[in-house]
Amino acid sequence: MGDNRQSHLNGAYYSKGCNPFSCCCGFIFDCLCTCVCQIIFTILFILGLIIFICWLIFRPSAVKFYATNASLTEFTLDNNTLHYNLALNLTIRNPNKHVSIYYDRIEARAFYEGERFASTELTPFYQGHRSTDSLTAEFKGQNLVLLGNEEISNYNRETNSGIYEIEVKLYLQIRLKFEFVKSKQMKPEIACNLEIPLNDGTSSGNYESKRCEYDW
Template sequence: MYTFLLQSNSIPNEILSLHHMSMASLWCLLISVIVAFGVSFGFTVLILWLVFITHKIKFNVTDATLTQFNFTNNDTQLQYNLGIYFTIRNPNERVGIYYDTIEATAMYKDQNFDTRLLTPFYQTPKTTSLLRGRFEGQRAVVIGNNKVSELNSEKLAGVYSIDVKFRLSLRLKFGIYKIIRVRPKVECGFQVPLNFTGTSSFPWFQDAIGCHVDY
């Protein structure tokens, strides 16, 4: 009777041991798959990032209109109406770009006088997109003493030096995957004549003006 009991108890122990070994093997396999996937995904992201930063997006200002740019109240209030046209070039052959946020800030003599959000869009590889920004309104500005002479000279000439800075939030699309969020900054500087008719300032933009892109 005792022998029978010992033999009957030994079978479940063997099965339990095999079960533990199988579970351990499955866990090892699962961990190996996760690690391999993580390494592969990380390597893919790194390659995509290197490709993107070596083929930067290209910003160019192609035209601008300035129909109002009046200083009042001892040059502390600015009334303005500025329109800019610019292109964005995606030079990458396989990387699409989602422009989720396009924040444009217009500046004069280091003073921010307006900020606008432009419409988000998706840009396919190897394409150029034409966009337009409009800044209109009135804003209090403080021109530094070292910039007053430049302001007076530009008033006489009727041509103003404007800076527009962009803050972007992008997602890169590779195949069916949308990976990596990038937040580049773009700075554009140009001169534009005051023209009440709002017609193109073509002589000033006969050649597109390139902007500086910084990641």
């Protein structure tokens, strides 16, 4: 009876604990998990270090956009139809020493009182490092523009002053080139809030160059 009791106790012991084989498997599994975590952490650390070193080497600066000149020869609102003739000269300055830029697509859109009245596609180009390029966006035609009473009042006020507040936005698709490495395509937006004098032969004013901002 003593042997049976001992056997029963031993069985209970092994059923509640782990046998040597299961303990060994658990130990191996824990070791594998620890090794995998250490490998992942090491890879992430090395990648972060590489990115940080590249940033220290290249130190990219923001590309600067300027609306350097504008010519507005027509801007007439007649029964919710806007007649316009606007030419805008843009200057793009890349100050980076090691970064060049592919402008794969450039769309310029013109807005008045938040309403888009025109758009045009500009010619794609490649911009080298530490270089300045110029573009011209031309908007000419007529389009339906639905304005409220407040916006119409603003238009009448600006007509009397001879200076119109027009916003031009650039919708870009670009790729950056770091030496021999090209980035994925990015889509930044640039906003130019302009005050443009009407020059229709009867009135004229001086346009002041304006720096455009990134529209986040």
